Amino acid sequence: MHKVLHDQLMSLARHVRAPQDNPPPPGIEARRLAVYRQLFFGNVESLLAGAFPVLRASLGAHSWRRLVESFYAGYRCRTPLFTEISGEFVDYLAEGGSEALALPPWSVELAHYEWVEAALLLSDRREPAHDPEGDLLDGVPLLSGLAWPLAYEWPVSEIGPGYRPEEAPEQPTLLLARRGADLKVHFARLAPLAHGLLESVQGRYCSGRQHLAGLAQAIGVEPDDILSQGLALLETLRAQGVVLGTRAGRAV
CATH class of the missing domain: 1.10.150.690 (DUF2063)
Structure with missing residues (x-):
């Protein structure tokens, strides 16, 4: 030019x-x-x-x-x-x-x-190969790329012209955002255990049993104390399409 x-x-x-x-x-x-x-x-x-x-x-x-x-x-x-x-x-x-x-x-x-x-x-993300019926305890759970666990210091789902907080609450706002089969985005509040599990599944390549053991250590309990609850949560998340199943290959 x-x-x-x-x-x-x-x-x-x-x-x-x-x-x-x-x-x-x-x-x-x-x-x-x-x-x-x-x-x-x-x-x-x-x-x-x-x-x-x-x-x-x-x-x-x-x-x-x-x-x-x-x-x-x-x-x-x-x-x-x-x-x-x-x-x-x-x-x-x-x-x-x-x-x-x-x-x-x-x-x-x-x-x-x-x-x-x-x-x-x-998002045009394509999900990787996985087994939708895989064992969520001994296999490696796979979180959908269209499901995002979120953590905010401020109550973002409540803020608006009529509510402008000056101090952050003591507890964070834990949410799950996901795009459903209806092609709409849905937000849901998460309990700390559910949020911790989803973040672990999102960030670590290991078996569901290892994810739950890590959570148990973080909250100071024995793994067996949360095993059944954690498995039930994983199964619920699979039924909702948040967890797709298990990844191909074995946990390390």
Whole structure:
């Protein structure tokens, strides 16, 4: 690209992203530049407003606009896909965007909670080979890639314009998000044991018996004390499609 044209385009792009910090390129009337700014910013703001309706309503119009303007002007997305901008927005908040704007401390987790639904709806993940009737105790349980155990410090499922907590509760909010056969995303609260088991199955390649032994050690009981309860939970999760069955191969 010719250097003059390149410089003109970069000047225009910088001005459109952050007009308060970058002078307009020469030769373009202010009215046309305003149209460009509103068009590009409006598209991004509309996309994010649709993806994060609760966060937008909870922050209020002024704080929401400041947040989107900051993201739009200063963050460099790593994807050109519109469907993935909401994930980039969550990354921006997690990397310090919420702190820079002094947003409520629950903003990052609320944004992530809202993003999860879209991420699962749009996921094209294919499940690996498995045995749906496998032994969940001696085999290696396989968690569906469309079932995510989640843990939040803040009560994200309750936050909204009418409830903006100032302090996090003592107990975390433990949830399971999953895309069902109806192609809808469902959220359910989890007991600590169920959440711990799902996280273990998600992160470790070992038998169901080993998963339960690890949980027993973590809570200070003997493995036999939770074996029957843990097996019943695994079977329930298999019936719900959260646990698909067992992986091919043997546990190590």
